[in-house]
Amino acid sequence: MKLSDGVEQSIHSIAMLASLEEHQVLSAAALAEFHGVSQSYLLxxxxxxxxxxxxxxxxxxKGGYHLEQSPDxxxxxDVVLAVEGPEPAFRCKEIRRNGPNPASESYFIAPCQISADMLRAERSYHDExxxxxxxxxxAKVQRDDDGTLAARSCAFLDANARTSRQTRIQQPR
Incomplete structure (x- = not known):
């Protein structure tokens, strides 16, 4: 299964936004710049x-984005669903009905076993x-960081985070 680049960009953007203090936001332009991606695609x-x-x-x-939910x-x-939508990755087209010698109608009483197994596997993937x-x-990134990543992010946030008067949930820093 191939997920769009938007999933990766979204997860990294959420991680960056999780570092903001209360009343801070980041613009789409700043997030795109930090990650070196297309602003219009990220937007x-x-x-x-x-x-x-x-x-x-x-x-x-002076607006921008912030987390509406806690990183916990x-x-x-949630991110994959928001970016890719709710459609299943595998969509059975019932090709058993096609071709010069299609299967008899009695085979179509039960769902296609291939489709059932693919959907079951996708549910397991979603559960993970x-x-x-x-x-x-x-927490894993912080544990493995020698300080370089934190310094890079903090310097960028110091230069690009905007203060907003809008009340929102407090994010851990």
């Missing part, structure tokens, strides 16, 4: 994350994604 995914309730937005020239609550599945929270990922 599409930030908007999807906002629609899903993962991110909050502050409008206006956001799972990788639900187990991984953004907070756990951040």
């Amino acid at each position: 599409k995914h930030l908007q999807a994350l906002s629609r899903s309730g993962i991110l909050g937005t502050v409008p206006g020239p 609550e956001i799972s990788l599945f 994604l639900r187990k991984v929270k953004i907070a756990h990922l951040l």
Whole structure:
């Protein structure tokens, strides 16, 4: 299964936003710059994350994005669902009905076994994604960091985080 680049960009953006202090936001332009990605492509995914309730937005020239949920609550599945949508990866087209010698109608009483097994496997994949929270990922990165990553992120946040008067949940730093 191939996930779009938007999933990776979204997870990294959420991780960056988790470092903000209360009343701070980051613009889509700043997030795109930090990650070296297309602002317009990232913006599409930030908007999807906002629609899903993962991110909050502050409008206006001094606005930007912040986490609407705690990193302890956001799972990788939540991000994949927001970015990729709810459609299953495997969609059975019932090709058994096609061709010069299609299967008899009696085979179509039960669901296609290939489809059933693919959907079962996808549910297992989703269950594993639900187990991984953004907070756990951040803790692993912090544990393995020699200080270089933290310094890079802190310097960028110091230069680019915007203060907003909008009240929102307190994020751990």
